[in-house]
Amino acid sequence: MSQVRNVKILGTGKYLPNKKVFSHELDELLGVKQGWVEQKSGVAMRSFIEDETASQMAAYAATEAINASGIHKEEIDCIVSVSGTMEQPIPCNAALVQQQLSLSESKIPCFDINSTCLSFVTGFDTISYLVNSGRYKNILLVSSEIASVGLNWKTKENAILFGDGAAAAILTKTPENEPSKILAGHMETISEGAHYTEIRGGGTKVHPNNSNADETDFLFDMHGKSIFKLSSRNIGAFMENLLAASNCTMEEIDLVVPHQASGMAMRILRKKLGIEEAKFMNIIHNHGNTIASSIPMALHEAIVQHKIQRGNKIMLLGTSAGLSIGGIVFEY
Amino acid sequence: MSQVRNVKILGTGKYLPNKKVFSHELDELLGVKQGWVEQKSGVAMRSFIEDETASQMAAYAATEAINASGIHKEEIDCIVSVSGTMEQPIPCNAALVQQQLSLSESKIPCFDINSTCLSFVTGFDTISYLVNSGRYKNILLVSSEIASVGLNWKTKENAILFGDGAAAAILTKTPENEPSKILAGHMETISEGAHYTEIRGGGTKVHPNNSNADETDFLFDMHGKSIFKLSSRNIGAFMENLLAASNCTMEEIDLVVPHQASGMAMRILRKKLGIEEAKFMNIIHNHGNTIASSIPMALHEAIVQHKIQRGNKIMLLGTSAGLSIGGIVFEY
Numbered sequence: 001m002s003q004v005r006n007v008k009i010l011g012t013g014k015y016l017p018n019k020k021v022f023s024h025e026l027d028e029l030l031g032v033k034q035g036w037v038e039q040k041s042g043v044a045m046r047s048f049i050e051d052e053t054a055s056q057m058a059a060y061a062a063t064e065a066i067n068a069s070g071i072h073k074e075e076i077d078c079i080v081s082v083s084g085t086m087e088q089p090i091p092c093n094a095a096l097v098q099q100q101l102s103l104s105e106s107k108i109p110c111f112d113i114n115s116t117c118l119s120f121v122t123g124f125d126t127i128s129y130l131v132n133s134g135r136y137k138n139i140l141l142v143s144s145e146i147a148s149v150g151l152n153w154k155t156k157e158n159a160i161l162f163g164d165g166a167a168a169a170i171l172t173k174t175p176e177n178e179p180s181k182i183l184a185g186h187m188e189t190i191s192e193g194a195h196y197t198e199i200r201g202g203g204t205k206v207h208p209n210n211s212n213a214d215e216t217d218f219l220f221d222m223h224g225k226s227i228f229k230l231s232s233r234n235i236g237a238f239m240e241n242l243l244a245a246s247n248c249t250m251e252e253i254d255l256v257v258p259h260q261a262s263g264m265a266m267r268i269l270r271k272k273l274g275i276e277e278a279k280f281m282n283i284i285h286n287h288g289n290t291i292a293s294s295i296p297m298a299l300h301e302a303i304v305q306h307k308i309q310r311g312n313k314i315m316l317l318g319t320s321a322g323l324s325i326g327g328i329v330f331e332y
Numbered sequence: 333m334s335q336v337r338n339v340k341i342l343g344t345g346k347y348l349p350n351k352k353v354f355s356h357e358l359d360e361l362l363g364v365k366q367g368w369v370e371q372k373s374g375v376a377m378r379s380f381i382e383d384e385t386a387s388q389m390a391a392y393a394a395t396e397a398i399n400a401s402g403i404h405k406e407e408i409d410c411i412v413s414v415s416g417t418m419e420q421p422i423p424c425n426a427a428l429v430q431q432q433l434s435l436s437e438s439k440i441p442c443f444d445i446n447s448t449c450l451s452f453v454t455g456f457d458t459i460s461y462l463v464n465s466g467r468y469k470n471i472l473l474v475s476s477e478i479a480s481v482g483l484n485w486k487t488k489e490n491a492i493l494f495g496d497g498a499a500a501a502i503l504t505k506t507p508e509n510e511p512s513k514i515l516a517g518h519m520e521t522i523s524e525g526a527h528y529t530e531i532r533g534g535g536t537k538v539h540p541n542n543s544n545a546d547e548t549d550f551l552f553d554m555h556g557k558s559i560f561k562l563s564s565r566n567i568g569a570f571m572e573n574l575l576a577a578s579n580c581t582m583e584e585i586d587l588v589v590p591h592q593a594s595g596m597a598m599r600i601l602r603k604k605l606g607i608e609e610a611k612f613m614n615i616i617h618n619h620g621n622t623i624a625s626s627i628p629m630a631l632h633e634a635i636v637q638h639k640i641q642r643g644n645k646i647m648l649l650g651t652s653a654g655l656s657i658g659g660i661v662f663e664y
Contacts, residue, residue: 091653
């Protein structure tokens with residue numbers, strides 16, 4: 001059954017905090033030999049917030065996407081936050097973004113979609129049905145992530161991967177005679193790996209006020225080897241399913257925009273799927289892993305660097321906590 | 333433009349923790365005169381967890397919904413958590429629910445949709461487009477909420493309202509010759525009220541490890557009067573929009589299933605909209621406000637109490653943090 005949706009990415013935007021953290025600085029901070037952080041992570045520089053909030057970063061990225069789209073912000077008729085982290089538990093991120101965009105009285109509906117690092121892909125895939133059907137005309141999807149406050153520097157091989165930042169896209173119905181369309185989306189969750197990537201504390205299970213909790217309960221934890229094994233075992237079949245649903249082959253894809261998980265993870269993924277380096281968007285070197293912002297940020301960079309033309313076949317692809325594997329194939 | 337979607341609620345389920353907390357007990361605990369808690373909240377009894385987790389409660393409610401639907405759990409092809417609280421910040425709730433349902437190797441895609449108390453309505457409205465288009469066949473929507481760990485008993489007029497629990501529904505494409513369909517959904521977010529209902533701490537803005545935070549930052553806070561004013565000012569126009577999109581009148585609605593916010597809030601809403609008591613589902617007396625579980629729990633009760641027949645016109649309706657007003661009109 002065809003999944004085609006006549007949806008177009010009208011414009012994109014990104015925001016990075018001003019504060020830059022270089023890997024050679026982290027080498028010193030962590031007491032490891034010079035070059036270790038960059039070699040281990042593939043990241044030379046990442047951005048960390050100073051006083052920015054996630055909703056402020058979201059609004060900056062959204063404003064750039066709105067301008068690139070040539071629309072007025074008042075023409076947006078739905079705001080969906082697609083982030084793996086939240087600014088505060090209540091209300092949802094999207095309502096805070098609406099406020100930051102000075103759209104407090106616009107009545108634009110606001111809600112969040114979350115599948116951790118795949119949130120943008122899940123949001124794009126899900127919301128495109130509402131755009132295609134005419135429910136909404138111009139949807140703002142925005143990922144905004146502050147990883148830096150939740151890192152455990154005692155597990156340095158994890159902490160060195162991440163950066164903060166936001167990315168946004170405006171979706172609209174494709175005008176007649178234009179090629180843009182979604183061919184297919186696909187997601188698989190294998191909860192055997194539900195606890196391979198986690199922040200255990202901070203929700204209802206281990207409340208922040210829980211006196212039995214310690215600091216590390218509220219920090220990011222990841223078992224890289226277990227994730228690697230589980231995703232390696234499943235990525236091949238996943239890719240067959242995604243390509244079959246898209247009715248195309250890997251050779252027909254002009255650019256793969258992967259989750260910027262880590263330098264090594266991306267290298268392994270690329271080789272396993274037999275994708276040449278020039279067709280595999282890589283921005284991890286100067287961004288780090290910005291959680292759900294990674295994919296839309298890399299897509300934005302591909303657009304502004306003219307690596308993508310209208311009509312090109314693009315694949316967004318990633319893994320996330322869950323463990324989930326997800327992707328979407330579209331003609332830009 | 334018609335929003336009609338041929339989507340049917342196949343079955344529903346709910347779960348309440350065993351531990352019952354009566355309002356006369358709270359009167360004593362809070363040092364107020366006997367009867368104050370029930371009179372103020374409209375709640376005589378609520379359930380609080382002992383050692384249940386949100387994903388366990390979700391799995392209990394989901395299992396009941398699966399059984400009521402006459403399907404096998406393996407026939408579910410998407411799990412969407414529609415809760416206002418999270419069990420842990422990473423991974424998303426839905427992946428934990430998949431695991432609790434012993435579907436770890438099913439590869440069923442899992443993600444969360446969150447608009448606080450309106451999450452079920454937003455999820456139902458959004459995901460129905462994917463069911464209608466054939467993307468998914470049987471979708472599990474599940475709300476599971478543990479309010480009790482986040483209440484501030486010093487703001488007792490708020491804390492006395494809430495209860496814990498879960499509710500679930502299975503959505504499927506309507507078989508031919510059956511009447512079930514969604515007529516319209518509508519949502520308006522007015523972020524002027526973004527900070528009227530909040531938990532300020534626990535996300536990236538005030539991290540659980542933030543040494544400047546105090547306990548109350550991680551607890552629920554609500555300015556009832558401000559919410560009342562803002563929602564009163566907007567509910568009339570909202571309702572006109574929802575009914576116009578549904579192409580029906582309030583008189584044609586057989587049952588309104590409102591968010592069980594508080595006894596008083598529901599009474600005011602009902603009178604303002606001119607809905608007779610018999611057509612306004614009220615379960616707050618023995619459930620309390622169970623956040624996003626409130627609406628699907630009340631819907632479940634309406635079904636099992638035979639207040640709803642197939643083909644009846646039902647309206648789900650509520651307000652949530654954001655401030656959002658949302659609703660959906662469907663033929664059951």
